Amino acid sequence: MKVHFIENTKHCGEKIAFLPDTQRFFKVNLTGEHLIKDIENSVTKDEIFSKYPITEKQYFQYYNIFSEEKEEAQNPLHLDINEFETLNRLVLHMTNDCNLRCTYCYANGGNYHSDRTFLKRDILDDTLELFYSSFQNIQYIQFFGGEPLLNISMIEYTCKKVEEYCKFREIKTQFGVVTNGTIMTKKFIDLVKKYNIAVTVSYDGEPKVNDIMRFDKHGRGTSKRILKNISKLNQYTNQPSTIEVTYNQNHVENDVSIQDVVDHISEEVPNAYIHLVPAGATDEEDYGVKDLSIFPENLNNLVEKHLVNNPKERDLPASYSLVDRIVKGLINGPQNIPLICDAGLGTISVSVNGDVYPCFMFTDQEKMKYGNIYSPNLFKSEAFNSLQSKIHSFSIKNNNKKCKDCFIKNLCNGCLGLNSFHSGDPFRLSEMTCDMFKKMTEEAIIVLANQ
Numbered sequence: 085m086k087v088h089f090i091e092n093t094k095h096c097g098e099k100i101a102f103l104p105d106t107q108r109f110f111k112v113n114l115t116g117e118h119l120i121k122d123i124e125n126s127v128t129k130d131e132i133f134s135k136y137p138i139t140e141k142q143y144f145q146y147y148n149i150f151s152e153e154k155e156e157a158q159n160p161l162h163l164d165i166n167e168f169e170t171l172n173r174l175v176l177h178m179t180n181d182c183n184l185r186c187t188y189c190y191a192n193g194g195n196y197h198s199d200r201t202f203l204k205r206d207i208l209d210d211t212l213e214l215f216y217s218s219f220q221n222i223q224y225i226q227f228f229g230g231e232p233l234l235n236i237s238m239i240e241y242t243c244k245k246v247e248e249y250c251k252f253r254e255i256k257t258q259f260g261v262v263t264n265g266t267i268m269t270k271k272f273i274d275l276v277k278k279y280n281i282a283v284t285v286s287y288d289g290e291p292k293v294n295d296i297m298r299f300d301k302h303g304r305g306t307s308k309r310i311l312k313n314i315s316k317l318n319q320y321t322n323q324p325s326t327i328e329v330t331y332n333q334n335h336v337e338n339d340v341s342i343q344d345v346v347d348h349i350s351e352e353v354p355n356a357y358i359h360l361v362p363a364g365a366t367d368e369e370d371y372g373v374k375d376l377s378i379f380p381e382n383l384n385n386l387v388e389k390h391l392v393n394n395p396k397e398r399d400l401p402a403s404y405s406l407v408d409r410i411v412k413g414l415i416n417g418p419q420n421i422p423l424i425c426d427a428g429l430g431t432i433s434v435s436v437n438g439d440v441y442p443c444f445m446f447t448d449q450e451k452m453k454y455g456n457i458y459s460p461n462l463f464k465s466e467a468f469n470s471l472q473s474k475i476h477s478f479s480i481k482n483n484n485k486k487c488k489d490c491f492i493k494n495l496c497n498g499c500l501g502l503n504s505f506h507s508g509d510p511f512r513l514s515e516m517t518c519d520m521f522k523k524m525t526e527e528a529i530i531v532l533a534n535q
Contacts, residue, residue, distance in 0.1 A: 087120055087150060088491035090526045094534045102529055103150070104491045107418050109529050110149075120150045169220040172430035175444045176211065178203050178238050179230035180436045184264050184306065186298045188330060188363055188371050190445055190501070194230035196435075197448040202235045203436045207457070208242055211434050214457050216249050227261040227281075228433070228444050236272055243279045260284065262328070264298065266306050268313035276321050283323040284359070285314060286330075289345030293334045297371065314353055327356045329404070332363035332371040342382040346404050360404040362520075364505030376516055380523040383407050387531045410521075410528050413495045424487060424498040424513075428475040442475060445501030452510065475500075478511040486513055496521045 085104040092098040092111060099117055102109045112120065119136055123146060132143060180201050182194025194200070215222060225246060227239050239261070246257050258280070265285040275281060287310050288294040295305025317323050327349050331342060342360065349358050362379065365372025386407060403411075413419050423429055428442030435447050438457040446452035454468045462468060479500070481487040490496075498517065500510040507514065 085489065085491070085493070086124060089117055090529055092533070093530055100529055100533045101150075102491060104494060105418070107414055107494065108149075109414075109533050111533055116146075119146055123147055123150045171215065171219045171222045171432065172426065173224045173226055173432075174215055174222050175226045175228050175431065175433035176203070176208070176242065177228050177230065177434065177436045177444065177447070178232035178235040181234060182229060182231040182264070183234065183266060184231065184298060184300050186264075188297060188332065188365065188369075190364070190505070191230065191447070198435075198437070201436055203238050205238070205241065207436065207438045208238065209245070211438060211457050212242075212245055212249065214462070215432075216253075218463055221253070221255045222257050224258045224260060227259070229262075231264055231267065232261055233263050233267040233269075233272055236269065236275070240271075240275055243275065243281075247279075258282065262286065264306070265310035265313050265324075266300070268316050273317060273320050276317070276323055281323070282325045283317065283321075284326040284328050285310065285324045286328045287311075287314075287349070288332070288335070289327070289329045289349050289358075289360075290335065290338070290340045293332070293338055293340055296334050297330070297332060311352060318353070322355070324353065324356050327353055327358050329358060329360040330363045331360055331373065332365075333373055334371060336373060336375075336378070342378060342404070343386060346386075358404040360406065361502075362517075364499075364502040366505060366508075376520040377523070379406065379520050380527045383410070383524050384527040384531060387411060387528060406521075406524065407528075409497075410495055410525050411532075414525075414528055414532060418494070420494050421497055422481055424479045424481060424484065425500045427479070427500045428472060429479060442471070443501055445499075445504070446510070474511060486518075490518075490522075492522055492525045495525055 088102045088104060090100045090102060092100050095111070097113065099112055099114075100109050101112050101117070101120055115136065119132065119138070122132055122135070129143065132138075138146075180195045180198055182189075182191070185193050225242070227242070232239060243259060246259075249255075250257055260282040262284045263286070265287055276283060286298070287307075288297055291305070291307035291311075294307045294310070298306050300306065314324060329345055329349070331345065335341075335345065345360065346358055349356065362373045362376060363371050383406075386403060425443075427446075431443055432454075433441045433444040433447065434457065435441070439447070440454040440457060440459075440462065441447060441449075441452055442454070443452075452471065454471060455462050455465055459465055459467075477483050481493050487493055496518075498513065502517070503512055503514060504510045506512075506517070
């Protein structure tokens, strides 16, 4: 892939040459930029010597680094889930109900577009039979809702059943749950300890804003309950492992910065990973972040402040998911993230009535449904193959025209569900979100290149 040049805002007249394939970067002047472009364009060695006052040794130093970044054919990639021995993640909806009525809930208060009901044993049994007969192993089962802890007995039953499959096959399936954090019983804590369940709590990281967005059926805020329950859970386990934050326009309007949220959570839940993303919303909804430039600005401030104070320590304290992915990717060297989103290519979700989707965010959306667990030959059906074909064309970056030549292809990812929020089409990238990721990556490169 061609070298990407970034204006070095720390030094006037200087640029940074970023090599997307190797994720290396170098500060260069204008002459260096032109030389690199000539090497990329296969200008002969004799022509280069006639244009630039460089030695043969210098020429080969440039050539050996930058000739490797010439455009290469991006071969289409095909991933057939029928050929996978392992499914990365199976999402099981325990409930189609919730005790909260969060403003930005894509699940319509937990029931999506169906009746409020709980997962039954027969559906669960047949779901596990289908998936464990279709895959040698399922790495991770995630309990979801609605609010899954409303159906705690089914979580316990599922764990027992899965352990039976694992014991018989001599495999290991990990468990996780996404909860709003307002329910914390002794039974749940015991299950977390017994089955080593990874707990993700949804909490927006600042009590005032959290209570504006996340409230119960009576309009009462949830912050005090959530923080109390997190403390209770952490007293007996090493959980929660993750706090999930939806950063929204109410944070901005209440002068709560991204860093304020990160610092607050790091203080309240010191060992939890912070998964923080901007709220997905249409133009008509007022909670969507209006100006995403605050994300690259925060990255710049966070990384620069840390590296100035700790020049030899590259692990970022009090950081969050979007920053970690970019900065650690740049620091740790070449990596390949082949998918925009793993919905349908690593994740499959099953609703309380047994309907099967690429992701939980598409529950009750007919056009994004594979079928039902009782559909004959589900994973070879016409409906399944038709939807998979669309996912292949879009989510595999080498197959996507907008992604395959993008300089952050190996560092970014996206979300089909959030695409639906922005445009109504899961297979249309959000230009605003793409621009945010590009700018965040450039800011990280600028800071790291100048240390």
